[in-house]
Amino acid sequence: MHHKDIKAQIRKQLKTQFPNWHRLTRKEKKEIARQVLEQVIENYDSSKEIATPVPDLIGLSDQQPTEGIMTVDQMAEFVAEHQSNPLLRLYGKHSSHPAIKDIELQYIDSLIDDRIVNKILAPDGYKPAIRYLFPCNMLRAEILKAIKYPEISYRKFCGDDKTYENHKETSPYIGMENKQNRAFIGLSLNRSEMINHVQMSQFRSSLSFTQMINLNVYILCLLQSKGLLDSFNVHFVDSTELAVDRQYLLAKFKIGNQNIRIYDDIDCDCGKRRNKRDKSVYVVGYRMHALAAINPENGQSIPLISLLAPANHHDSNFTLPLIQLGKAIGLDLKLITADEAYHDKDGSLLAQTGVHVIAPPNRKVTLPSNVDPETYQVTCGDFCEIAMDYVGSDSQGHEFKCAALPGQCSRMPVCPQCRRIEFDSGCFQPIPHATKGVSQAIDLRKNGERVFNLLKKREGLDYARVRGQHNIFAQSIFANAATLLIEMAGTRSTRPHLDRQLELLSAA
Known part of the structure; x- marks a missing residue:
């Protein structure tokens, strides 16, 4: 753990002493990093107990639950209050514009309430009267890019690419x-208002x-209102690497x-990649640790919430933070299926979280x-042939009792x-492997791979088009929102509720 503590101290010093780190040249960064590394190692006392908090050691110092985070139920009350009170409108929710012909975009446009988004994402000193771009406009641009154009850069999406500058053309996307x-x-159709990548x-x-996180909760609230969240009662935890190029x-x-x-990138690190034949064993970047829900009836899985950490930390470090964050937003977590990296081998996780x-x-x-x-x-011993009954478990382990009937076993007195x-x-994990339903829960875990395939391949997280842990985490939140919105629209699925949704949309 001492190497993690040293890296945490180096990361803290660089961020504190050089707030404009990204503006320095590579040569300047190299010299500064060398000096700070030598200084920290020289002054580090490995004989002392590590005092650095665990979130700082694993790169989650800025991703901890706070008092301002709302639960799904609190968000539902918040939405109902603001939708019923016209005095609290920040920016009126427009009706679906006739220019939106795409059914998927129509449905998603009807779901997103701009007033709620502005309230959730409003910065300090927010004054809507003096601006033409609102948080809802920026969010909609992010959602649009994730849904329709995940493979292109932000410069190209906004029309800031050199290709358009040379030909004096605007973005074909917006x-x-x-x-x-x-x-x-929400941009004007008769004025040349644009959004640039800056x-x-x-x-x-x-x-x-x-x-x-509150934006994520708002999308989950919409999912719950459509009846697509209550049916999920088995949860799933896994991770995937997000490589950062150059x-x-x-x-x-x-x-x-x-x-x-x-x-x-101070926060990223080098870690082992999952076995892939066409890629290197190692990856430089981050790992996204996600909590998903799986419907045991049809195997359908959807992403709920995630955390982002450097790629060099073991997956087992993030089970507790994910559960704590899930409980902070009001998810009913009882059973989580995961791969071998997430074993609760001593029952401590069960004791802390239930x-x-x-x-x-x-x-x-x-x-x-x-x-x-x-x-x-x-069985009780080498000479016992009668299988014991399982009584239950406590903080120490599992307890079994003899199942022999009176007079059935001659060794009962001794x-x-x-x-x-x-x-x-x-x-013999906290739930023994022989327990009924355990094997089915383990098999359901494989369905969770769909979540990462959607986020990485369809919503564009496979290639990080932004820099820095904070920005990549924001991109993962937008990709998660896009995935859930597409799931609610149902336009890329053959599920039975699709016809009903399209009927409601046409009637509106």
């Missing part, structure tokens, strides 16, 4: 000629963690078998003695008739 997209964003970058940078290694130091690396985590048994963990390797039935097996990451 320029004057594309009335549908301008109407969806404004979109400033919008992402200005959002606090609380605002981004990262330059500024300084490096090795402690034991651990490397301390400082890159141009949430059961089910993962495939670790192959390296051997079965306790006197346990059948096929049925996992437990047998303790009870046995305790401690928690492990094998077949």
